[in-house]
Amino acid sequence: MRLKKKKEKTKIDLAMEEGWRNRRILVQSFFFLLFLILLFQTTSDAPLKLVNLFIRFDPLAALIISISSRSFLFKFWFWSLITVALTLLLGRVFCGWVCPLGSLLDFFNYLSNQKIRFKSALKYNFGTPFLVLLLTFAFFSNSTFLFLDPLVLMERTFGSTFYSALSVFSQWFSNLLVLISPLHNLIDRAQIFLINQGLITDPPRFSQASSLIFLIFLGVVAMNFIAPRYWCRNICPLGALLALLSKTPLLRKSLNLKLCNDCGKCLKNCRFSSVNNKRVNADADCVLCLNCYARCPQKAVNYNIALPQNLRQTNYDPSRREFLTSLALGVGIALISPTDYLFLKKNPFTIRPPGSRIKITSSGVEESEFLTKCSRCGLCLKVCPTNGLQPALLETGLANFLTPVLKPRIGYCDYSCNACGKVCPTGAIEKLSLKEKQKRVIGLAYIDEKRCIPYTEYKNCTVCEEVCPVSKKAIILKKVKTITPFGEKVSLLRPKVLRKHCTGCGICENKCPVPYVAAIRIYSPALSP
Amino acid sequence: MNLNSPLKRRDFLHYLFKIILLALVAPVFSCENKVREEPTVIKSKKQNTSETPPPPKKPFPSQKLPDVAIVKGKDFSVITKKAIDEIGGIKAFVKKGDKVIVKPNLCMAGRSPEYAVTTHPLVVATVVKLCYQAGASKVFVFDVPFNGTPIGAYKDSGIYKIARKVGAEFIIPLKRRYARVSFPQGRDIKAWLIYQDVLEADVFINIPIAKHHSLAGLTLGMKNVMGVIKNRSQIHWNIHQRIADLNTVIKSHLTIVDATRILVRHGPTGGSLKDVRHPKTVIASANVVAADSIATTLFKKTWKDIGYIRLGQEMGLGVADLKKLKISRINL
Structure with a gap:
């Protein structure tokens, strides 16, 4: 009986889910696939021009790095301003349609059919305080916390942890096949084919913080348990920045009160609570997922280009107290952290990739420009053909967590390769020609x-x-x-x-x-x- | 499993049995990449690795043909062909339907051909072309560089571009395909890991470039064999004996020493055009030791100066003594 009822429900739902919602899912999967393809293209012998495209679209990284390194990164801003413009016009489309982490969380949500479990947790918005904290740190020339930027997080997790896991899995699987079947040559051929396609490596790559990187990612995914896309709505700093920008977007949803019969379907289907029970919009929270639009049985929800006064509207406004608290916290941490030896530790074995913006002086290596520009995205680690570039754990100090260091015992700097400079989206690693790189100490x-x-x-x-x-x-x-x-x-x-x-x-x-x-x-x- | 009721002994044993079964199956998925200890297909038509072959009394089958051909000329593909023709033509080595491995010396990626670090692409491409003309079913080019990726080395040396047009295939090494092979004739080596494709191939064509090497003196055909084995750095501890031992199992059916350009200093990686000389010569022989022995004369050395050539003759791998060899010199 139960099953039958469920089936009927889904049929009705499916009829309503047509149209724009499906198109949104299509676009999301397209961008997610593009993200994966670009990531797998990030090998030292593939064309390397646009593989860092996703991070370049990130206005948060551009903002933080520009402030912390006191420089204007023209190439970076050129792409991320597109996101800014899109947000000003359409609202948080980036979160709902493009962001690969958002798409992944949506997919997990679809698989497990999560609901809001802890309503009280939704009250506290950590996004804006987090953003303020990041900005405060940036004024003190520190971009450590950029490692929680969603795009940086995705590039790093997929490029190091999942990429190596794929090779390990293929090795397990092929070892098993070799044990069972006599077709050794065929299995080996298949594996070599995958190696040529850049999907796996032999022997598998590894990174020294692989499980830690995975745990951070797991934490972000696990927040789905609190509420669907809890990370995106309440914690993500990039989401908070885009929310500030989309306070009054040009395209906004409206509710035709004559048609509405208070069925409450829009409330149920909104994962961002941007439609609350008074049927008022909070545009800053809306990611244009179009669930409410597609599922309204009365067709009362509409999206159109409108001016603010036509609508009843709550203003997205992080309170002053929230702002001041996070500012104080940021300043506090930024002032206290230099007193801790863990943050500043110098290691005689710290070798940065060739072209890193460091200065070698008689008293030591001056790394501040490199460290403020590095977004910790891990693309250079992914592209390194010998696997020698590794994310730093604590050996270069806590503040330099996940920045690239060369570990010669794992892999050397290939004489015929200058890929790390080519893929670096922020210019922390200078783009060197092969001849320049071969001379760089x-x-x-x-x-x-x-x-x-x-x-x-x-x-x-x-x-x-x-x-x-x-x-x-x-x-x-x-x-x-x-x-x-x-x-x-x-x-x-x-x-x-x-x-x-x-x-x-x-x-x-x-x-x-x-x-x-x-x-x-x-x-x-x-x-x- | 019902969690509300207490666990029965029978159920407990049931679960224990399942877990033990799982634990027994689990090692199959072990992360360590196992090397196939005893390769299933080692023996091929020409290479007998298990039996000790008798030392050759007459090193070269036909008395009419010269043992070694040294051809000098401007066109590298022409002189390569001429050198092979001089010692009996490619058909004496490659039969119809044979699988051929061509082993150039690509010791590192990132050096273009003029630096005399890698084998000249024209020489390799000519050999590949001749092999296909003789009816070879497949010709593989194979080397593992110590610096850089194999694909990078194939591309940077210029071989990938030219030899692929002629139909050559390039081997990307896989860790699992190194097989342990015993060395019955070896004086220092008892067993070593060798790439399986080399063992399975019908013909192994050795195309080294003649260049300087700090420890071995010179890098020539016998040392070029080191490219197809694993744990290369351990060879250095007793380099001359170990190279001679390797050649007892990995037999080059045809050796073509590429001396179109040679590196006289700062070998094997070079990197400066000042260290490069241009003899514009190709040396071909059916015997590695003979070819190497002649190549030493280009560096104003004799075969007695290079330890592994001396040991090669001593162990009956071939003739190094120039007086006993029939040499044909041609200037084109």
Whole structure:
């Protein structure tokens, strides 16, 4: 009986859901697919021009980075102003139709059919305070919290965690198939095909904060449990910014009171509570999902170009108290954080990607321009062909959480690649030509003579010298005649580093056959006086 | 499972049994990529890896033809063809329906051909073309660079562009396809991981570029074989013996040393045009040791200076002594 009733209901619903709502879902899936395609295109040998398109559309990142780095990023603003203009005209279309995180949350909502569970939680809007906090931080030259921007979050999570998970899964699956079936060659061929398409890698990539990145993403998705798209309506800082912009949009919904029969369907179907029970609009909360429009049995809801006075309207207005509290909190944290050693920690192994806007001085590496411009989107990590670029955890200080660092033991800086500068949407990593990049110093190699094989084992091993790609080798071999502890006379080739030629690409550390910690290591370039 | 009623012993055992079953199945999905320890298809028509072949008394089958051809000229594809024709033509090596692996030396991505770090694309493309003319079913180009991705190395060396037009296929290495192979003749190596496609192929054509190498002295045909194995850096610990050992299993049926440009200093990665010389020569031989031995003369060295060539002759892999070789020199 129950099932039958449900079926009837859905039939009626389906009849009403036609039209614009379906078109919205189509557009959402199109943008989500575009997002995925662009992300998978982000490999070092694919055309790299527009792969960072989604982040460029982000006005929040543009605003925060412009303020915190005290510079006007023309290329960035050019794209994000399109979003701003769209919001001023149509309201929060970006949230409802374009944002890939919003589409994903909508999809999860569709799967689990979530309802508002904790109504009281909806009262508190954390979005605007969060935005104020971000802006306050930006005035203190800090863009750490940009890592919670929805587009940045999506790029990072899909580019590092899910991308590697796909390769791991394909490996599990193919290993299983190889065990079961005799078609080894066919399975291998299929896997190589997927590698060529850029969908998987062999061996799978990994990132050192992969599970943490996933947990942040999981938290955002789990907020759907409180209410559908709780993240978007109450926490998302980009949503809050767009809400401020769409206070009085040109296109707005209106209710024909003569036709309305108080059935309340619009209230039920609105996931953003932008139609409340007095049937008044809150345009700043409306993402134009068109559920109310499509599902109104009386066709009383309409969208048209209208001026504010025609409508009954609540003004979206974050209270003054809310604003002042978050401002005080932001200033407080921004003032206290420099007193904590965790925030400022310097690490001699901090190697930034080539072209990072850092200055090497005699007293250390000045990173502030790079750090304020970095949006933590992780595109450079995704594009790095050797998987050497990794998101920093705590090793460079808490404030620099998730910024890219090169870990030579995992992967070196490929001599034939300058992709990270090409994909960086904010210009934190400079776009270098291949020749410029090959000369850019990012670190310096030091030999640990207590572990190096020709020094300790009295055996020849010239791997670091062999792989050194610089045209005048930065590692030279010195012929030495010594006596081993057993009294044998041997002549050996021992490596020495010529710091003048070394660019710190890290291939020597990567290929060093000494297990775990290599016998030749790359240090920060500031170490050389 | 009913959570309201207490768990019965029977049910408990039931669940325990299921969990144990799951735990037994789970290792199948282990994340570690397992190497196929004993490859199913190793033996091919020409390569017998399990039996120890007797040392060749007469290293070259036909007495009329020269053992080694050294051809000098301006057109690299012409001199390559001439050199192969001189030692019996490609049909002596490639039969109809054969799977051929062409192994150039692409040690790193990011160097264009003029730096003399990678094998010249014209030489490779000519060999691929000749193989197809002789009736080869498929010709694969294969090398794994130590710096950069394989695709990047194929593209930067110029081989991808030219050889693909002729029909060559490019192998992208897969971790799972390295197979453990035992070395019955090896003096230092007992077993090593070798790429399976190389073991399965009917013909293995070795096309090294002649260049300087800091530890081995020179990089030539015998050392070029290192591209198809895993854990390359461990070879360096006893480089000459280990390279000679590798050549006992990975046999080059045809070796073409590309000496159109050679790198005399700062090898193997080079990077400066000052270190490049232009002998414009191609050396072809059915025997790696003989081809390598002759290539050393371009660097004003003898085969006795290079340890692995000396050991190669000692272990019966071929003849290095120039007096015992029949050499034909041609200037085009």
